[in-house]
Amino acid sequence: xxxxxxxxxxxxxxxxxxxxxxxxxxxxxxxxxxxxxxxxxxxxxxxxxxxxxxxxxxxxxxxxxxxxxxxxxxxxxxxxxxxxxxxxxxxxxxxxxxxxxxxxxxxxxxxxxxxx
Amino acid sequence: xxxxxxxxxxxxxxxxxxxxxxxxxxxxxxxxxxxxxxxxxxxxxxxxxxxxxxxxxxxxxxxxxxxxxxxxxxxxxxxxxxxxxxxxxxxxxxxxxxxxxxxxxxxxxxxxxxxxxxxxxxxxxxxxxxxxxxxxxxxxxxxxxxxxxxxxxxxxxxxxxxxxxxxxxxxxxxxxxxxxxxxxxxxxxxxxxxxxxxxxxxxxxxxx
Numbered sequence: 001x002x003x004x005x006x007x008x009x010x011x012x013x014x015x016x017x018x019x020x021x022x023x024x025x026x027x028x029x030x031x032x033x034x035x036x037x038x039x040x041x042x043x044x045x046x047x048x049x050x051x052x053x054x055x056x057x058x059x060x061x062x063x064x065x066x067x068x069x070x071x072x073x074x075x076x077x078x079x080x081x082x083x084x085x086x087x088x089x090x091x092x093x094x095x096x097x098x099x100x101x102x103x104x105x106x107x108x109x110x111x112x113x114x115x116x
Numbered sequence: 117x118x119x120x121x122x123x124x125x126x127x128x129x130x131x132x133x134x135x136x137x138x139x140x141x142x143x144x145x146x147x148x149x150x151x152x153x154x155x156x157x158x159x160x161x162x163x164x165x166x167x168x169x170x171x172x173x174x175x176x177x178x179x180x181x182x183x184x185x186x187x188x189x190x191x192x193x194x195x196x197x198x199x200x201x202x203x204x205x206x207x208x209x210x211x212x213x214x215x216x217x218x219x220x221x222x223x224x225x226x227x228x229x230x231x232x233x234x235x236x237x238x239x240x241x242x243x244x245x246x247x248x249x250x251x252x253x254x255x256x257x258x259x260x261x262x263x264x265x266x267x268x269x270x271x272x273x274x275x276x277x278x279x280x281x282x283x284x285x286x287x288x289x290x291x292x293x294x295x296x297x298x299x300x301x302x303x304x305x306x307x308x309x310x311x312x313x314x315x316x317x318x319x320x321x322x323x324x
Contacts, residue, residue, distance in 0.1 A: 032162045035199075042196030049160055049168070054281040056246055057185040059141075059158050059170075067161075076186050077242030104244060106279065 003046065003072050007082055007114045010037035015086070015116030027086045030116065031069065034084050038070055047071045052102040066102045070114070076104050081111045117167050117202055122157035125202065132212035133220070137323060142183070145223060148323045150257060150311065151175050151232050153223040155191075155215060156183060165202040169211065171219040175232050175254045176314045177307040179288070183318065186246040187236055191218050229258035233267075245274045245285060252289065257307045261296055268293040 014033035018026065035048045051058050053065040057075050060067060073079035081099060083091050091113035100107045122141035129143065130136060137146040144154030153173045160166035172188025190198040191214050200211060226235050232254040240247045252267035268289045275282040296303045315321055
């Protein structure tokens with residue numbers, strides 16, 4: 001299975017675990033379950049909840065930083081970044097651009113949507 | 117978890133970590149001289165009990181406003197996952213063992229500024245400008261003019277100056293490079309000033 005397949009399956013399991021729903025609370029619950037699923041995969045090339053600021057890996061909540069759901073590859077040289085979306089939420093070009101403006105590698109690193 | 121929870125956890129881990137002290141969500145080797153060598157607890161939005169653990173070092177002569185982890189990595193558990201749970205029954209034993217096994221060898225070998233440059237070079241597998249900047253500035257602070265000048269050139273070569281933060285990094289590197297040969301004493305003063313500023317910004321004055 002590819003990383004994308006693994007993450008799609010993790011998102012499916014997360015959504016099944018949480019059950020049906022909608023809105024921001026539901027989204028948060030699915031995110032939490034998704035991240036637990038990814039962590040359970042135990043894959044060393046995947047990291048969840050990483051914050052970046054101007055190409056730098058920083059602690060959660062650093063002013064101006066962006067926090068991404070899943071990073072594939074080394075944290076200082078990600079190969080791909082995955083953003084989980086639920087319901088009607090979409091990964092917009094503006095969000096992609098914002099993430100790419102802070103991650104190492106900038107716009108050469110694909111930012112991809114994961115959906116249950 | 118909140119900062120006070122992390123501080124409490126850090127204090128309970130201290131017996132595993134000789135030479136470390138605690139400040140908020142961070143454990144670090146004291147005294148802090150030219151380099152911060154630490155372990156940082158970072159909260160997760162997964163739930164109130166989950167958290168991540170970073171081991172990292174950073175030469176303090178590189179201007180910054182934040183702790184950064186480019187010279188470091190997350191501490192992973194035996195299962196390979198990188199998230200820890202404060203409610204896990206064996207947390208202290210497992211995390212203590214992981215820190216002893218991973219963080220102590222990683223951080224303990226970094227004593228001098230040349231050690232910083234060497235350890236950073238070992239991590240420089242992805243042309244990361246922050247890692248290259250640490251190498252260059254550590255060498256400059258160590259007074260190794262020729263190697264520092266070369267490392268500064270390499271740093272500028274990595275940067276895309278259309279990006280504002282990279283442009284700023286390049287300008288600073290070029291300014292340092294232009295002075296390092298002609299006026300090394302001024303460079304030392306500048307690096308010492310940045311070091312002192314970072315110590316203030318990071319609240320480390322009492323731990324020097």
